[in-house]
Amino acid sequence: MNARNRSTDLDLSRWTRRRLRLVGGALGVGLLAGVLGTLLGTALLTDPSVARTKTFALGALCLGLGLLGWSGSVFAGPGIENMHRHLDSGSDWSETDSRRAMARLGGFGAGVMAGVVLAAQVI
Amino acid sequence: MISRRFLLKRLLLLVPVLFGVATFVFAMLHLAPGDPARLIAGRRAPDAFVQQVRTELGLNRPVYVQYGEFLLDVVRFDFGKSYQIQKGAPVSEILEARFPVTLELAVLGQLTGIALGIPLGVLSAVKQDSLTDHLTRIGALTGISVPIFWSGPILIMVFGVMLGWLPTFGRIATTYTYESVTHMILIDTLLSGNPAAFVSAARHMLLPVLVIGIYSMALISRMMRSSMLEVIRQDYMRTARAKGQGANITVMKHGFQNALIPVITVIGIQFGTLLGGAILTETVFSINGVGTLLVEAINNSDYPVVQGTVLLFALLFTLVNLGVDVTYSYLDPRIEQ
Numbered sequence: 001m002n003a004r005n006r007s008t009d010l011d012l013s014r015w016t017r018r019r020l021r022l023v024g025g026a027l028g029v030g031l032l033a034g035v036l037g038t039l040l041g042t043a044l045l046t047d048p049s050v051a052r053t054k055t056f057a058l059g060a061l062c063l064g065l066g067l068l069g070w071s072g073s074v075f076a077g078p079g080i081e082n083m084h085r086h087l088d089s090g091s092d093w094s095e096t097d098s099r100r101a102m103a104r105l106g107g108f109g110a111g112v113m114a115g116v117v118l119a120a121q122v123i
Numbered sequence: 124m125i126s127r128r129f130l131l132k133r134l135l136l137l138v139p140v141l142f143g144v145a146t147f148v149f150a151m152l153h154l155a156p157g158d159p160a161r162l163i164a165g166r167r168a169p170d171a172f173v174q175q176v177r178t179e180l181g182l183n184r185p186v187y188v189q190y191g192e193f194l195l196d197v198v199r200f201d202f203g204k205s206y207q208i209q210k211g212a213p214v215s216e217i218l219e220a221r222f223p224v225t226l227e228l229a230v231l232g233q234l235t236g237i238a239l240g241i242p243l244g245v246l247s248a249v250k251q252d253s254l255t256d257h258l259t260r261i262g263a264l265t266g267i268s269v270p271i272f273w274s275g276p277i278l279i280m281v282f283g284v285m286l287g288w289l290p291t292f293g294r295i296a297t298t299y300t301y302e303s304v305t306h307m308i309l310i311d312t313l314l315s316g317n318p319a320a321f322v323s324a325a326r327h328m329l330l331p332v333l334v335i336g337i338y339s340m341a342l343i344s345r346m347m348r349s350s351m352l353e354v355i356r357q358d359y360m361r362t363a364r365a366k367g368q369g370a371n372i373t374v375m376k377h378g379f380q381n382a383l384i385p386v387i388t389v390i391g392i393q394f395g396t397l398l399g400g401a402i403l404t405e406t407v408f409s410i411n412g413v414g415t416l417l418v419e420a421i422n423n424s425d426y427p428v429v430q431g432t433v434l435l436f437a438l439l440f441t442l443v444n445l446g447v448d449v450t451y452s453y454l455d456p457r458i459e460q
Contacts, residue, residue, distance in 0.1 A: 015416040057153035060190065064147030073141040075444070117187050 034115015066106025236339025244347020266341025
């Protein structure tokens with residue numbers, strides 16, 4: 001019983017770590033992109049609030065697309081996989097890959113948005 | 124029987140979908156060119172006045188504060204107040220008045236599509252390669268290929284202008300008055316106990332419903348035909364016939380329900396398209412529904428109205444798809460697994 005509990009704990013921590021790494025990596029890159037985007041925009045444009053708004057909106061666009069893509073993959077992914085198998089289309093598209101890609105995109109978007117907030121506080 | 128776990132999973136998935144749509148719409152509106160404050164103040168207004176309008180609308184606050192407040196308001200189903208369309212009126216009130224109009228149109232169009240498409244699809248499959256089949260297929264192909272913005276004016280020209288049988292715009296003749304209770308004109312005129320007003324509303328509704336119905340019918344009949352053709356070749360259908368069951372009973376009792384599963388998917392997905400199609404239909408027939416409201420709101424940079432409308436569309440679309448999933452598992456319990 002204890003061994004089983006320990007193995008479940010290990011599985012859960014591995015499961016969480018893997019997902020955190022996936023989203024966290026994209027979030028970090030997004031954060032950097034958000035800060036740089038805001039600073040660059042502020043330097044190039046006359047109105048710094050425009051730079052902040054547009055960079056933040058771009059990040060929100062990525063987050064929105066990521067969320068919609070992720071939930072779309074969960075909703076329809078198995079069906080699409082079955083359809084590919086049924087049609088023997090030779091596609092290597094899978095629900096898992098799609099979810100991972102969308103989680104990355106969403107993480108990146110959230111990172112950009114956080115980056116803009118951070119840059120705005122610094123400026 | 125639908126399991127609670129299945130239903131709960133589907134309902135929980137609505138949260139990221141709606142959050143995603145809300146974020147996406149917010150982003151699109153802030154990336155689009157045009158300043159709502161400038162639009163409201165007027166092109167020649169002094170900068171100080173534009174700034175004052177911006178402050179009044181709360182657009183001078185940092186974008187992330189606006190985003191956070193927007194999300195909080197969405198959770199409370201409060202979409203804010205209209206900037207331009209009905210200045211100061213709560214968006215929820217505007218939607219409450221306009222949404223039933225679109226819903227009535229889309230539901231009637233969809234029902235027309237189902238009522239025509241399913242029998243035609245079954246008939247086409249049962250009488251495969253006959254003249255009926257060819258005619259149905261040509262009709263369906265035409266229905267799919269012809270866009271609403273073309274079929275609408277053509278129907279107006281034929282039935283409204285040339286033959287003069289049906290009215291071409293609006294929802295009811297101006298001579299009739301009725302009390303607006305549900306904002307669905309057919310129900311309201313019925314409730315008001317005025318048969319002449321009901322007939323007038325039905326006549327006004329006929330062309331727009333037909334435009335949506337033809338498009339919907341085309342896809343449904345195509346899908347029903349191919350699905351039915353696949354089912355009637357199954358072994359169990361042959362077995363039922365070999366046991367002496369009549370052809371019609373075999374098709375309707377054993378074939379129809381199984382062939383219906385992919386058709387229901389199409390109907391569910393199509394409902395969203397029909398709501399989008401209602402935007403065009405409403406514009407062509409001058410109907411004051413959510414479609415025309417959305418176009419007006421986009422043209423006027425009325426952020427709260429656009430956000431509210433799109434979120435309402437998204438909510439309805441996801442709920443319809445949830446309904447489709449539930450129907451699926453009712454028709455074939457294996458799908459739930």
